[in-house]
Amino acid sequence: MEKKVVVLPCSGIGKAYGEIGRQAAYQLAEDLRPEEVTTICLARLMIDDPDARGLVRDNFVITVDGCAHDCARKTVESTGKRVDRALRVIDTYKEHRDLKPQGVLELGEPGLKLAHILAERLEEEVDCMMRKEQGYA
Ligand code: SF4
Helix, strand or coil: CCCCEEEEECCCCCCHHHHHHHHHHHHHHHHHCCCCEECCCHHHHHCCCHHHHHHHHHCEEEEEECCCCCHHHHHHHCCCCCCCEEEEHHHHHHHCCCCCCCCCCCCHHHHHHHHHHHHHHHHHHHHHHHHHHCCCC
16 A cells, blocks of 8 residues: 655644644645645644554654644654654745744735745655655655
């Protein structure tokens, strides 16, 4: 069975960059790469849900964190799985400083644009992993 890519954004309650990470993950899993990408609630790993643990164990994993606390990456790694790629929203923002999100509830046009750029960046990572899976990299 071909591996999937599990994209795990952090919970990021009250943080605009956390919200952007989640929006990017949804865009990737629902619009850009629905066949190859899936996502789950990070909290399921925290409660040792066996299905969630199996999903991250058997597939590629990309984490997307809203700040340097890296909660998503650390949660995955606490299960014994090494993440294949760990992204931080702030790094995408640093490349696009004109796209400052307006707030948590309303990211505004700049925040939504930033989420889309991050989703495209994630898509490149998925391409890279799929090539590896198919033996082309
Ligand atoms: S990485 Fe930062 S924004 Fe995300 S859940 Fe942790 S503390 Fe919140």
